[in-house]
Amino acid sequence: MAIKIALPKGRLLRRTAARLQKAGWGLDEYHSRIGFYRPKSEKFPEVLIRVFHEKDIPIQIAMGNYDLGICGSDWVEELMAKYPSSGLVRVRGLDYGEGTLFMASASEGQRNGDLVRIASEYPNLAESFALKQRLSRFSVFPVWGAAEAYPPENADMVLLPARTGSELSDYGMTAVSRVLDFSAFLVANRSSWESKDLDKIVTSICDTLAEVERKTDSGEAVEPVAVKKSYGRIKITDGTVRLALPDGHQQPPTVNVLNRAGIEIVDYPSETGNRRPRIKLDGVAVKVIRPQDMPLQVANGNFDLAVTGRDWLTEHLYQFPSSPVRELLDLEFSKVRLVAVVHRDMAVEDTGGLREYIAARPEPFRVASEYVNIADKYARDNHLGHYRVIPTWGATEAFLPEDADLLIENTETGRTIARHSLKIIDTLFVSTACLIGNAGAIADPAKGKRIAAIVNKFKAGVEA
Amino acid sequence: MKVQRCKGMRDMLPAEMDVFRPVEGICRDCCTGWGYREVRTPTIEYLYLFTSAGTLTPGRLGKVYSFLDWDGWSGERVVLRPDGTIPVARLYTESLPGRGPVRLFYAANIFIFEEAGEKTRERWQCGAELIGAGSAVADAELVALSLEVLKKLGLKGVELRLSHAGLIKALLVKLGLSHEEQDRLFDRILDGDAAALAGAGGKSAEVGNALKPLLGFKGKSAGFLRNQRALLVQDVPEIGPHIDDFLKTVALLDDLGCKYKIDIASGAGFEYYTGMIFQLFIGGEKVGGGGRYDALIPAMGGGDVPASGFALYIDRLMEMVKAEDIAPAVPERVTVKIKSGGAVKEAFRAAEGLRRAGYIAELDLNGEKAASRWTLEVGGETPYILSDSLKSRRFEVKTIGEVLKRLEGEGGDKDSPA
Numbered sequence: 001m002a003i004k005i006a007l008p009k010g011r012l013l014r015r016t017a018a019r020l021q022k023a024g025w026g027l028d029e030y031h032s033r034i035g036f037y038r039p040k041s042e043k044f045p046e047v048l049i050r051v052f053h054e055k056d057i058p059i060q061i062a063m064g065n066y067d068l069g070i071c072g073s074d075w076v077e078e079l080m081a082k083y084p085s086s087g088l089v090r091v092r093g094l095d096y097g098e099g100t101l102f103m104a105s106a107s108e109g110q111r112n113g114d115l116v117r118i119a120s121e122y123p124n125l126a127e128s129f130a131l132k133q134r135l136s137r138f139s140v141f142p143v144w145g146a147a148e149a150y151p152p153e154n155a156d157m158v159l160l161p162a163r164t165g166s167e168l169s170d171y172g173m174t175a176v177s178r179v180l181d182f183s184a185f186l187v188a189n190r191s192s193w194e195s196k197d198l199d200k201i202v203t204s205i206c207d208t209l210a211e212v213e214r215k216t217d218s219g220e221a222v223e224p225v226a227v228k229k230s231y232g233r234i235k236i237t238d239g240t241v242r243l244a245l246p247d248g249h250q251q252p253p254t255v256n257v258l259n260r261a262g263i264e265i266v267d268y269p270s271e272t273g274n275r276r277p278r279i280k281l282d283g284v285a286v287k288v289i290r291p292q293d294m295p296l297q298v299a300n301g302n303f304d305l306a307v308t309g310r311d312w313l314t315e316h317l318y319q320f321p322s323s324p325v326r327e328l329l330d331l332e333f334s335k336v337r338l339v340a341v342v343h344r345d346m347a348v349e350d351t352g353g354l355r356e357y358i359a360a361r362p363e364p365f366r367v368a369s370e371y372v373n374i375a376d377k378y379a380r381d382n383h384l385g386h387y388r389v390i391p392t393w394g395a396t397e398a399f400l401p402e403d404a405d406l407l408i409e410n411t412e413t414g415r416t417i418a419r420h421s422l423k424i425i426d427t428l429f430v431s432t433a434c435l436i437g438n439a440g441a442i443a444d445p446a447k448g449k450r451i452a453a454i455v456n457k458f459k460a461g462v463e464a
Numbered sequence: 465m466k467v468q469r470c471k472g473m474r475d476m477l478p479a480e481m482d483v484f485r486p487v488e489g490i491c492r493d494c495c496t497g498w499g500y501r502e503v504r505t506p507t508i509e510y511l512y513l514f515t516s517a518g519t520l521t522p523g524r525l526g527k528v529y530s531f532l533d534w535d536g537w538s539g540e541r542v543v544l545r546p547d548g549t550i551p552v553a554r555l556y557t558e559s560l561p562g563r564g565p566v567r568l569f570y571a572a573n574i575f576i577f578e579e580a581g582e583k584t585r586e587r588w589q590c591g592a593e594l595i596g597a598g599s600a601v602a603d604a605e606l607v608a609l610s611l612e613v614l615k616k617l618g619l620k621g622v623e624l625r626l627s628h629a630g631l632i633k634a635l636l637v638k639l640g641l642s643h644e645e646q647d648r649l650f651d652r653i654l655d656g657d658a659a660a661l662a663g664a665g666g667k668s669a670e671v672g673n674a675l676k677p678l679l680g681f682k683g684k685s686a687g688f689l690r691n692q693r694a695l696l697v698q699d700v701p702e703i704g705p706h707i708d709d710f711l712k713t714v715a716l717l718d719d720l721g722c723k724y725k726i727d728i729a730s731g732a733g734f735e736y737y738t739g740m741i742f743q744l745f746i747g748g749e750k751v752g753g754g755g756r757y758d759a760l761i762p763a764m765g766g767g768d769v770p771a772s773g774f775a776l777y778i779d780r781l782m783e784m785v786k787a788e789d790i791a792p793a794v795p796e797r798v799t800v801k802i803k804s805g806g807a808v809k810e811a812f813r814a815a816e817g818l819r820r821a822g823y824i825a826e827l828d829l830n831g832e833k834a835a836s837r838w839t840l841e842v843g844g845e846t847p848y849i850l851s852d853s854l855k856s857r858r859f860e861v862k863t864i865g866e867v868l869k870r871l872e873g874e875g876g877d878k879d880s881p882a
Contacts, residue, residue: 128526322535
């Protein structure tokens, strides 16, 4: 059986590509930023190579979809923290992509017994840290990104990667504990490691290591660094309305709506990475975070209002039906469809056909999606029998047909889907950007009127 | 698609339930006899109940089933009950605060993740909690009650091992370790790592002197403990009060004629113990244990209320008991055959009459040969035909009353074992 390898996109792509180039792999397209995720190697023509988001790789290896993979060991440990019996072997640390996960704090005088809020892209490692430290009461908020933006107002601690403890002081935080030193890592599936001939490939990757002198561990101890606040805290009083605005490609259309609504905002989008732009609205404080994280952050009261997508609101409400988050206004931009997608070669045209297809096969049906709860509900509502939902962090098209049978994806034009030889068999709903709010905040006498006024301004902006 | 039960989970088939219910019943009868009243707590609790220091050890916390439920948007995690005592302490604090002493018992399943999934991850236990009494008599009551249950289950060769959490903690303080190291060592001992204490003793000479006899401490009487006290208190005066506390309980157990073994370095996996710890073994296998947990209810905000309790592991007891020792008498079984379509009503009525008289009346649905000794045919040419497969006899009778008379007269004793 052909050997299958998962390579990372994103942060580790450039150095991994350089390393494999040096090892003479002759990869045809593992340098492109966009495009296909199926490179071929001249040196190992029989090897099947796929490119994934780094975070997906440990899961793909543990599931046995791939024999070997390269990804940051931080994501390996994040998986193993929750699933210690995963079928994953840590083969060898590679000498690039280094970093350290720090638990950092921004609040003074946390007493044991108080609720400790921890924000992190690494919820499993954060939870095991909290259990080990015997924090009696804590909440871990998984975030998709921008963890550093949360403290001190919206989190007491953050588990996040940094090069040094002092780097954290730029965010006004102090390192509490050095949780994990990580680097790029070669990992293997346990049963592949026991039964397949992976030696040539492993040797070719590890040989490139010998040429570079292994850096000795600097053994840098955690030095609590002085709190330096380069971005001042937001002044918040009881009546302050806290608004979350999106980072990334949602920024230009958001600015557009704000302009049309006559709301002035300074330093958004920010060239310096400032996540606390100033808005010229009385009694309103703004923070910039990931749209994916907004519904949860509005639900738990960290924010009163947020600009996000209906897709992420729906994802949140499917997981937590009792959530106090409401859609207040359709902002009408960033229109996408959420669709069910299969490979073009699958003889299925609709959900009825899908059910028949699944009933006829013995193994569980695999649904891959960034929207885990929407995908789960779709599978439940359509009686897809014995199914498994595989969570992904983007580049989901690469999963079909080998590593998943169905995708729940968003699409603007459908072109990307067609380019990957996939086809749409169902549309779940249409998503646009929307303004969401916390029901408790809306009913709050101190904030309600101010929120209503902001919603009206946004409404005027949409209609302008 | 092949259906199967979830990895690490267990089905209990009829033959197993035939053992489970009597074991549970004996636990219940004994507890009731001592004045304990049954409670039932939910399967799901908040995780934070179990994460505070002084509850579960990190070793056990690493094996709980915790997750975000439908209300989890607040970040509050919930857990499948990983322990029986903490929920009962929570119930007391929430619904019966300030009352005492309160005697409560439960039979419940707890969930502990086992990596390989070979052992069952859902375990059943029966436990008793005595809340609001801090005396040695209370400790002795729990030991005696747990031993009574094992005796009524017909189990022999029960070994009672005693230790004392206060004593272990006082020793750890003397080891010159940081607070964190002490906690970690205490957890290791409680997680059953007997070598932990021995390894730590090397650091301080005076404690080393105290530890050696204490670790080798496998005495079987209060007198032994009293003599050891004289030696130990010289080296480590702080442990005096703990030994005295331990002595009171041990002396009582002597009076009651309980046989035990003192083994300080044996723990029990729960950080909440503060005083005497006891463990029950049969043939080297642990079947239950308990102890005093005076700090748990105060930590929950339930006031300064002492408490102690124990749990017996039903799954293990089920493997050890002889079913015939404990199975209650099963009523005689009669198969009721319906001979014609028009006789259904009559057959149901006859079956009802049999059940009312204390028999098991099982309708024959597929015309196969009955597995029971007795068969009653209804709706043939004669109103009722009762046959006895044991003695190969047939009785033609007219009324259900005569059927019952025949059954009684012919040895169909409804109280004989099945």
